[in-house]
Structures are given as C-alpha cells and as structure tokens.
Amino acid sequence: MKAVELSTVASTFQEIKNRAESGWQELWHSGKPVILVGTGTCGRAAGALDVLQAIRDEIGRQNLDCHLVEVGCMGHCYAEPIVIIAKPGYPPIAYGHVNPVIAERLIKDFILGDNPCLEFVLGALEKNELVPSFSEFPRAKYEKKVILKNCGYIDPEQIDHYIANGGYQAVAKVLEMSPEEVIDEVKKSGLRGMGGAGFPTGQKWEICRHARGRPKYVVCNGDEGDPGAFMDRTILESDPHSVLEGMVIAAYAVGARRGYIYVRAEYPLAVHRVRVALRQARELKLLGKNILGSDFSFDIELFQGSGAFVCGEETALIASLEGKPGIPYHRPPYPAVNGLYGKPTLINNVKTLAYLRSIIENGAGWFTGLGTEGRGGTAVFALAGKIVNTGLAEVPMGTTLRQLIFDVGSGIPDAKRFKAVQIGGPSGGCLPESALDLPIDFDSLRDAGAMMGSGGMVVLDEDDCMVEIARYFLEFTQRESCGLCTFCRLGTKQMLEALDEITKGKGKIEDIDMLTELAEDISAGSLCSLGKTAPNPVLSTLRYFRDEYEAHIKEGRCPALMCQELIAYYIIPERCERSCDACVGTCTVEAISTNKKRIKVIDQEKCVKCGTCLKACPPQYNAVVRLSPPDQVPASE
C-alpha cells in the first residue's frame, strides 16, 4: 500500500473497519464452534425461537464454549428453521427443518461428538468433500446474490458484522466524491426502482438534486403490502444496515439532511432490527451530525405505517408520513420536487436502496455486467404458492421464468402440472406456460401483461382456477382501495361483483366484454397506480385463460374444480371399497351414508363441499372425485 495520508473520513472509517474485522476474525477463527440460527420472521414462524432456546439450554447443560449467533433469512424459507454449524475441521454446514430435538442432537453428536448428522443436512456453505454445498445446488447456477448476500450470514443486530463484510465502505467512498459524481454513477448503472414502477433511480435523484425547495428529505418505502411478497421484510430483518447505507448515499447525492424509513407496523421484527441498526449507526457516527467526521450530516427516523396497502404508493405514503389519511394525490407535482411537507423528497424502495452500496463500491460497469443481454443488475423474487422451494431468490435480470421456477424453485410439488405464475402481486398479472421462456425484466413482463411489481411470485398449478385467482386479487385491491377516485372505488367493485357471479356460475357472457372495457378504463382513468394496475390480474387472465371464463359462464363448469358452487363431490361406486368407511367418519355434516351394497353415497343436499372425504379416501381406492358442473353427479344419487 502506498503511504498516502488518509483523509479524516478515510481514517475514521478505517479505524471502525479494523475493529469490526478483528471481531469478525475472532468469531470465525478462534477455534470455537460457531452456531448460526436463522431467526427471521420465516424462521420464527417455523419454530426457530424454540430451536434457539434448545441450543442455548444444551450449551448451558454441556457447559460448551462456542459462539451462538442469531442471523436473518438466507432465502431457503421452505427449510426453516435453519441452523448453521461451523466447527473447526469441518465446512460450515446448514441444517434444515431443525426442531428442538434435532437441535439437541446436533450439539451432542456434532459439536461434542464428531458426527456431523448428515441426515439433517441442507447444504454446506463452501465446497468440501463431506456434503454437497449450496454452490453445487442446481439453483446456484442461476442465482447471483447482491442484496441478499449478507442475509442469513450476519447478525443483523451487530453493525460490526456488516462492516466486516464491506459495509459502510460505500459511505466512506461517496463522502469523498461530489454528489454529481454519485448521481452519475447510479445513472450509469441503469438501476431502476425496484418497488414496482421501475423508474430510473439516477434520474429521480437528479430531479431531486436540482429541485429548489429546502430542506430535502429521503424516504425509504418499506410499506411492502403485496400478498406473497416478503423480500423487503427479509432485507430489513436480515441486513438492515444495507438499507441505511443506501439512504445515506442517497441523502448525500440529493442533499438531504433528514430521512424517514417507513416500515409497516405488521413487521415488528423488522421495526425492531431497524431501530437497533439506527442506534448502532449513530454510535459509530455513520449517521447523525458530521458523518465520519465530514461536514455532511444526515439522520433517519423510523416511521411505522399502519398497514394500508395504498400507502406503498408514494403520494399516499407522504400523506401518511404527514399524519394524514393515506390517500394519494394527483402527480405532478412529483415528490422529488414537491413531496413531504411540500419539500423535495426522494422516495426509494428498500431493495433499490440496498443495491446502492454494491454499485458505489464495485462501479456501475460491474452492475450492468450482472444481467444478460443488455439487462443490468439482478432481481429478487419471493417464490410462493405451488412451488417446492418457497423462499427468496435473487437472479440476474434476463433469467427466464422457467429457470426461476423450475431450476431455482425446483418446480411444482406433488407432480402437479404448472398452470400459471402470478407476478407482481395485485398489480401484476398471470402468465401462462407459453410465457415461461420470457427473460425477466421490467419491460418484457409489462409487455406480457404482468409486472415486475415488488417481485412477488405466486406459482399456480392445475388445481387453481384462474377466474377465482383474478377474483381474489380484485377483492384485495377493492378492499385496499382508498375509495377516493371513482374508477378505483366503483370500477373495481363492479368488476368484483361480476367475477363473484362468474365463479358462482351466475355470470353472463356479456360480462367478459364489460370486464375488458371496464378494466381498460380503470387502467387509463384512475388517479394513482393502485387503481391503474388493479385490473391487471383480470386483463391477464382474460388474455391467457379466456376459455376458463367461458367454461364458467356457458357451461357452469370450473375446469380446475376449485369454485365451490360449481363442483360436487361424488363417490364412484365401482371404486368404493365395501369394508372401508374412512369418509363416513370424517364427514363433518354426516352427509355420507352407506347403501345396501355397503357402498358409500354422498347426500348432495347435505354436503358442504369441505373436501375432507376426498382427503380421507385411501389413495389405493381413490373413489371420491369432484365433478363440475355439479349436475354431472348421476341422477340416481
């Protein structure tokens, strides 16, 4: 290294970094075993806190000397609770579906003994001879972690873990750049708003930088409300400092001294971890007055949203921050010019902000090089629904839907057939099998009738009725509409009523045209983007699955056998086994009786279509079936 004199910023940061790194070294190379327990919300829901307690108890009982660290979520939500054990002499191994009993065994057999309990292994963190590593998983070929890099590997409540992994380096770097240079770098990176709309981030920053009002604000939009999307929560829970660092960079670039981080109150763990992160960042002078000894000052306040979906819309979010009802207003003026308290306000999504540190550190060229075929960067998707590997995946832009669903997500469970994927939540659309080879990016998805949205991805199989899916999402947007503008308040209600009737077999064939026309008008005429995108699930299902709508309307038939009013449960006499009465016992309303031939019969009048008999019927008989339309049940029954 050249013996150049370090600036105040650089030397202050170097000191912090040195200390953090030595702590990190001490954690991993002290010769003691390290146990990481994933205690994000997904882990907790699966029982991670019990596992943590069991490990703690066992460590106490055995009087063990080891490091026990709580980490966030590494994206393998399907395998939670996850415990990672790094014992000297072994590669760090991740164990999935851990319960307190398994946890105890891991301590006894692996940490005390030398049995790495291969039967519980999920994968190793690095390549080795003993167990397959994550890098050898089929999904590893497609995954490229940028903003999920630290998630599940560091303790989100220890700023030193973040700093030891390159954190806040970008803040130290931007403080010695001019704001214009920072904006220029972000513009060159081609980063676009990851909250859904995909507006070029650098351009937004430039507008805000040049806006005349003072003071300026930076707001992090963490009001993640899409059903099926949970990546913002995961990032805030697992790596909150990456978002704070992004906000400091943004504030420096646009010239803001105050920021707000808007997190839904329904994310208590995220709120807690952000609060801890803010405190720790202030302690190290990475936030507050004269950051790292420079003359730049910026501080962030945490704001808890009260759970209205529409508050994710930036103008509604501003209203909410100001203490008013979360109701959008007409744009322009755009918040970047006239936002919070009428001042220039930069609003960026959690993910957008989390990207910044890597872009600043590695340069715009590195970021654009991540994607394929001219599409820069990566995208994070929350895989949910009928998919084997539910969880989070970060892939380069341009990855195809097929690779994402079948290679990263390991396809559809129970040997069912893929039917559609709902992308972008209530604002997105359903794409069919024919769209699977579509490379993922903002524009391709929009052209196909879906939307990147927040990155929620719900996979649907042959048992899912597309009309019902459209109805479900519309019910959501209708309930979450603020009710301000006519199109969203009344238009979506009209559409919902029509869809309700169609799923009950009471729709009219004219409804299809009405739905299409109304959907177009709502898209064109609504005040805010909630209304403008609300009809997307209907438009996309009408585009790709019109035959299902027609089957419901014309034949009273639900092809996926999902719509309750259009199906009947029936026991095929030829398949029914005389000596078995599994279904009779499980029927909640005593609708099943045994006839003279000892064959079971469902009384259609009494049947409430709960489906327990279908589950109860042993697979070797498979006698209970669903029929649609219900009049398919033979008359003699």
Place this chain on the structure above:
Amino acid sequence: MVSLTIDGKKVKAKEGEKLLWAALDNGIYIPNLCALREAWLPSASCRLCFVEVEGKDSPVTACTEPVKGGMVVNTTGPKALRLARTAAELLIASHPVDCAHCLSSGSCELQKIAAHLKIKLKTKRLRKITRELPIDSSSPLFTYDPNKCVLCGRCVWVCRERLGIGDIGFAHRGFQRVVTTFADEPMAKVRCRECGECVTVCPVGALYFKDGRGSNPIIKED
C-alpha cells in the same frame, strides 16, 4: 394571459391556471363534480373532466392540467369521452336515481352530466350496486342521505377549509368510503352551526334543506 384553443374556439386564460376553469370561464362546459376553484390542490377524484390535449397520448383531467400558451384541447375526443362516460356511468350505477322523489331533481349535477355526456340514468352494462345507509335527518335545517352522495368532497372541503369547522370528513376505505361526522354521530349531536354551506355546494340530493330551499321549484310544490 395566453391563448389556447378549446374545441376549436380560441380563448384566453392565465398561464398555469387549471384547464377546467379556463374552459368553464369561457362558456365551455366540462363535466365535473369534485373541482373547487379555491382548493390549492385539485382533488381530481371524480374523474369526469377528461379532455384530450394535442401532443399527449392519453386523456388528462382538466382540473389538474395547467394551461399553456398555444395548447389545443378537445373536450369531445373519443378517448376522453369514453373515460368520462364510464366514470359517470359508475357513479349512476351506485346512485339510487330516485329522481322522481328527489328534491334536487332538476338542479342535480349528475343529471346534467348524464345529459351532457348523452348517457342514460339507467344502467345496462353495469350492475346496480347501492348501499343501504341510514338517512340522517337529525339536523333541524337539512337532511343527509349518504346513499345519494357521489363523494365529490365539496361539503367536506367547505366545512373544513373554507369555514374552518371540520364537522364532517371522509371515513372508511374503498366502496365503504363515506362522508360522515366523527364517530358517525348524528348531525344534531356534533357542533354543526347549521350554516348550511355544505348543503349549498352539494351537487346532488345527498344534502338538502328541509324547507325545500334551493331545490327545483316544480318538484318543491309536490
């Protein structure tokens, strides 16, 4: 003042003023319910004032569009008309349309808008979706029928912003959105001073004077 063209007519207006007022001041009617000249931020909620502006791909709401010199506006373009008609149709589909028994019939702006847009007061394409909310006749001065309310927000704005009282406001979300008092108290129980300003700005028959003041004389005699 700058010149612009609305429906082929050359008019003059203040630059930056919202197009809706420029048109109305020059005798060109554009349907509207929620617009208030004094409000510093347009509500832009009724979605009726769509017009087409040359050079713009999609229709814009006249209440939010600032006047620019030389702009060419068409209030009857097919795209704008389609949106305005659908918006009006939606309002009508969720309105009782009990004109025969309504004191505001004849002075009702919804009737005027339907006539202007050439749409029927009976809905064919859309479903009739109304709410059965209780009528509040507790005030000695006026009656409030929330079922007829089109949620334009004029009464709320007048009570809150012009008079600084704020007795009424919006509550609930989505289809349930309603103009009401705090905690849904009857009008007589809140500190309403019975100035009647809210009644005078109501474009439909949701708020009406009990003595028939301000309503159509022919109906009044009924």
